Amino acid sequence: MIGGVAWSTVGDLLLRHIYLAGVPLLLGLLISLPLGWLATRYRWLAPPMIAGTGLLYTIPSLALFILLPLLLGTRVLDDANVLVAMTLYSVALLTRTVADGLGSVPGATRQAATAMGYGELRRTFVVDLPLAVPVITAGLRVAAVSNVSIVSVAALIGVSQLGQLFTEGFNRNDMGPIFVGIGACVVLALVLDAGIALLSRVLTPWLRAGVAR
Amino acid sequence: MIRFESVTKRYPDGTTAVDDLSLEVPRGGITVFVGPSGCGKTTSLRMINRMVEPTEGRILINDEDVADRKPARLRRSIGYVIQHAGLFPHRTVLANVMTVPTLIGWDKGRARTAAMEAIEKVGLTADQASRYPAQLSGGQQQRVGVARALASDPEVVLMDEPFSAVDPLVRTDLQNEVRRLQRELGITVVLVTHDIDEAISLGDHVAVMRQGGHLAQLASPGELLTEPADDFVASFVGKDRGYRKLGFTETQVEADPERTVSLGEDVPAGRGWVLVADEQEQPLGWVDRQGSGGPVQEEELHRMGSLAEVGDSARVFLDAALSAPSGRGVVVQDGRVVGTVTPERVLEAIRAQGGSDG
Numbered sequence: 001m002i003g004g005v006a007w008s009t010v011g012d013l014l015l016r017h018i019y020l021a022g023v024p025l026l027l028g029l030l031i032s033l034p035l036g037w038l039a040t041r042y043r044w045l046a047p048p049m050i051a052g053t054g055l056l057y058t059i060p061s062l063a064l065f066i067l068l069p070l071l072l073g074t075r076v077l078d079d080a081n082v083l084v085a086m087t088l089y090s091v092a093l094l095t096r097t098v099a100d101g102l103g104s105v106p107g108a109t110r111q112a113a114t115a116m117g118y119g120e121l122r123r124t125f126v127v128d129l130p131l132a133v134p135v136i137t138a139g140l141r142v143a144a145v146s147n148v149s150i151v152s153v154a155a156l157i158g159v160s161q162l163g164q165l166f167t168e169g170f171n172r173n174d175m176g177p178i179f180v181g182i183g184a185c186v187v188l189a190l191v192l193d194a195g196i197a198l199l200s201r202v203l204t205p206w207l208r209a210g211v212a213r
Numbered sequence: 214m215i216r217f218e219s220v221t222k223r224y225p226d227g228t229t230a231v232d233d234l235s236l237e238v239p240r241g242g243i244t245v246f247v248g249p250s251g252c253g254k255t256t257s258l259r260m261i262n263r264m265v266e267p268t269e270g271r272i273l274i275n276d277e278d279v280a281d282r283k284p285a286r287l288r289r290s291i292g293y294v295i296q297h298a299g300l301f302p303h304r305t306v307l308a309n310v311m312t313v314p315t316l317i318g319w320d321k322g323r324a325r326t327a328a329m330e331a332i333e334k335v336g337l338t339a340d341q342a343s344r345y346p347a348q349l350s351g352g353q354q355q356r357v358g359v360a361r362a363l364a365s366d367p368e369v370v371l372m373d374e375p376f377s378a379v380d381p382l383v384r385t386d387l388q389n390e391v392r393r394l395q396r397e398l399g400i401t402v403v404l405v406t407h408d409i410d411e412a413i414s415l416g417d418h419v420a421v422m423r424q425g426g427h428l429a430q431l432a433s434p435g436e437l438l439t440e441p442a443d444d445f446v447a448s449f450v451g452k453d454r455g456y457r458k459l460g461f462t463e464t465q466v467e468a469d470p471e472r473t474v475s476l477g478e479d480v481p482a483g484r485g486w487v488l489v490a491d492e493q494e495q496p497l498g499w500v501d502r503q504g505s506g507g508p509v510q511e512e513e514l515h516r517m518g519s520l521a522e523v524g525d526s527a528r529v530f531l532d533a534a535l536s537a538p539s540g541r542g543v544v545v546q547d548g549r550v551v552g553t554v555t556p557e558r559v560l561e562a563i564r565a566q567g568g569s570d571g
């Protein structure tokens with residue numbers, strides 16, 4: 001027991017939280033990659049696309065959780081509502097990140113790749129994307145932490161995860177579960193953040209190689 | 214080998230970067246496109262590998278229109294070196310150089326071997342091959358850029374201001390390296406620069422371009438110096454600006470033997486310009502024995518032009534060669550004729566010596 005909550009309960013809720021925040025993060029990244037690519041490839045697309053996806057982020061999460069069942073025809077308690085909503089938020093944050101990342105590749109490098117005979121698609125995957133990793137992972141860290149925090153609101157519509165500890169504590173007028181919930185969320189956010197930072201390091205060995213001698 | 218046929222490039226914003234350019238880049242050797250900034254050199258170069266598409270006209274490589282080739286395929290068959298090397302920062306030197314061999318489908322072993330060979334050719338070590346570009350100096354990076362362009366043995370290598378971002382000492386090294394590699398491999402190099410000294414010391418053929426992408430003259434460096442086609446070329450080559458640097462270059466110029474004649478000597482027609490000297494072999498002047506023969510008269514002597522003394526700087530030699538009516542500068546030692554030099558001879562000596570650094 002911790003703060004009046006069983007360890008096993010905290011564990012279950014934590015896993016649910018990881019699932020509801022993590023899966024949309026990955027889906028959001030997958031969707032943002034082509035969107036961000038389009039925004040860099042066709043310059044005129046960038047402003048409407050980035051403004052458009054950015055707008056998604058301004059929709060209050062509670063409203064989205066409640067509206068989605070109506071739009072998708074899902075049941076109110078369905079995880080799908082939360083997964084879709086969180087994916088939208090991830091796309092909102094990551095499209096711009098991906099566009100910025102691809103845009104950060106030096107023009108000379110891109111031109112050299114083209115001059116060597118890379119087709120556009122292949123170049124995007126083997127030259128542009130690897131070089132965009134530092135920018136993209138930086139955005140991913142923000143999105144991960146943001147997801148962990150936003151997803152807890154879903155407790156209000158009865159989808160269980162760590163946020164449930166807040167509603168429970170509130171209903172029982174007990175600070176215990178609330179502190180446990182906050183602690184678990186903070187730890188989760190820190191771990192995700194550190195994990196992505198580590199991944200970024202592993203993916204960019206050239207940034208750490210000692211400099212000119 | 215590479216032929217521009219009435220090539221015009223207008224960018225969408227209306228800039229005419231290249232206007233009706235026709236020229237032929239001969240096979241082998243180094244052809245330099247030189248001209249003031251913005252005159253369309255880069256645009257011309259990039260039309261060869263279709264990085265830029267001409268608005269009008271066509272470009273042929275080995276009589277084949279480049280427009281008929283797939284751009285990516287075409288580019289893989291042509292080496293390309295850009296100003297700041299443009300290396301892939303996320304790949305090791307070896308992986309950078311393996312780029313084109315891999316793209317054209319060589320298996321890993323073969324690509325690797327070819328890349329290592331190219332890396333050695335440009336004077337880098339196996340140890341450096343495993344580093345990332347950021348771990349190399351600017352000059353070394355540029356060498357990697359050259360190795361990357363050579364790895365798949367292309368027939369043609371394009372270079373856009375390949376040396377302009379490195380310091381002068383390193384630049385001279387690189388220029389020599391490129392010259393050596395070109396000779397060794399027999400490739401055709403098309404090099405863009407705005408530095409006329411570099412063009413003259415490096416080029417076998419120099420295309421001087423003027424604002425708006427017009428070709429002003431395509432000639433050998435010697436010809437460019439001796440017979441500029443017009444005022445633009447003359448001022449661009451710069452009678453003093455162009456080879457001012459040579460004044461600082463110590464160069465061993467080997468004089469060609471020159472048979473002198475004495476006053477009153479009968480010289481038959483058809484001998485062309487003949488050098489006249491007195492009994493002490495001191496030069497008196499030139500006489501033209503092309504059209505008509507006969508004994509050499511003092512009144513027919515043409516001015517001598519300036520003389521070069523053995524041990525003088527390259528510039529004095531070049532001056533002598535350029536100022537002589539015969540195109541052969543008179544070289545003396547202690548006042549006696551030891552031979553003559555042509556401008557080409559002087560330029561060769563400068564190159565052999567290591568460029569025209571100053």
Ligand SMILES: Nc1ncnc2c1ncn2[C@@H]1O[C@H](COP(=O)(O)OP(=O)(O)OP(=O)(O)O)[C@@H](O)[C@H]1O
Pocket residue numbers: 224225226228229230248249250251252253254255256257407
């Ligand atoms: N993508 C482009 N769109 C519009 N104009 C361009 C473009 N690229 C080049 N130009 C213009 O075309 C002209 C020729 O440019 P180019 O880059 O070929 O010159 P350059 O001789 O290589 O110059 P530099 O020595 O400065 O590199 C210039 O006026 C330039 O501003």
Ligand SMILES: [Mg+2]
Pocket residue numbers: 254255256373
């Ligand atoms: Mg240029």
